[in-house]
Amino acid sequence: MAPRALGVGMNFLRSPRVWLWIAAAIVVVNGFFPALWIFFTSLKLEGELTRLPITYWPQHPTFQNYLQAFREQPLGRYFFNSVVVGVCSTLLCVGVASLAAYALARLQVPRRGLILSLMVGISMFPVASLMVPLYQTFTELGLRNNYLALILPHAALSLPVATLTLVSFFAGIPRDLESAAMIDGSTRVGALWRVVMPLAAPGVFTAAILAFVNSWDEFLLASTLLPAKAMRTLPVGIQLYQGEYSFPWPLISAALVVALVPVALIIALFQERVVGGLTQGGVKG
Structure with a gap:
């Protein structure tokens, strides 16, 4: 046996x-x-974290840490700032990327291969290498502690990936659909927004979610260009909970959960479109 x-x-x-x-x-x-x-x-009390043996499940679950997290820091304000920056930078990025991707996919653009290669190279630039010129530029323009100081860089940093994602989708859509729309009186831009964009919805959702997540999680630019307390975003605000000699992990964890919930909800609601966008874009590209 x-x-x-x-x-x-x-x-x-x-x-x-x-x-x-x-x-x-x-x-x-x-x-x-x-x-x-x-x-x-x-959900744990401070004493549970140092207790041995380690307890994975909270012995006395409490939501007091969430209330304390909002009392110790203006977490609601940080959340609002992150939403404003994330949504605005995503809309700007997707709008510009759509026009650029359409031009690369449909028009006779000279050096198209070189442009796409440069986009790939630019997307690999570390954010730290851009800090000094961005800081000097926005300081001279008087835009520090202004939402634009993050919206513009975040949109620009996500632009190469968003454009490359949309190029493959636009290239896979039949040209006859646009021709028919223009014969009926639509302009080329009108055909893009009314015909091409709805058909490329999976790619648009993929590019938008990637841009939003990149903006939502970004720390270095946010901590440098928006130093005022009222303008801080969630990643910057969360690191303020730690003291000089202490780390209140329950409070930090509660703030992290607040920061994770929007991203988790977006991915859960649009996961089919995102997965479809990534796979279809890879096949068409």
Whole structure:
């Protein structure tokens, strides 16, 4: 009986489907465990964090940390600032990327391959290398502590990826649809917004979500260009909870959960469009 069971087990492990499930389980645990740990920590009392043995589930769950997080710092204001910067930079990025991608996909643009290669190279620039010129530029323009100081750089930083994502979608849409729209009296820009953009909706959603997440998580520019307390975004505001000699992890975790909820909701609501956009864009490209 034992050799037979061993043989069945070996055949089970030889199945490619089994290894795919194992790999998927590892990815899921790796992705969800840190988020769950942060959420459970936000429900714990300070004393539970130093208690041995370690308790994964809160012994006495409490939402007091969330109330305290809003009392100690203007977390609501930080949240509002992040929403304004994220939404405005995303709209600006997608609008400009749509025009640029349409031109690269439809018009006879000289050196098209070189332009696409430069976009790939520009998207790899570290943000730290842009800090000095951006700081000097926005200081001279008097735009520090202004939403534009983040909206413009965030939109520009996400623009190459958004453009490359949309180029492949626009290239896969039949030209006859635009021709028919222009024959009926529409302009080329009108055909873009009324015909091409709805058909490229998965790519547009993908580009928009990538741009929004990049803006929502960005720390370095936000901490430098918006130093005023009333203008800080969530990533900058959260790091202010730590003291000189103490780290109130329950409060920090509660603030992190507040910052994670919008991104998690967006991805949960539009995950099918995002996955479809990434896969279809890869095939068409």
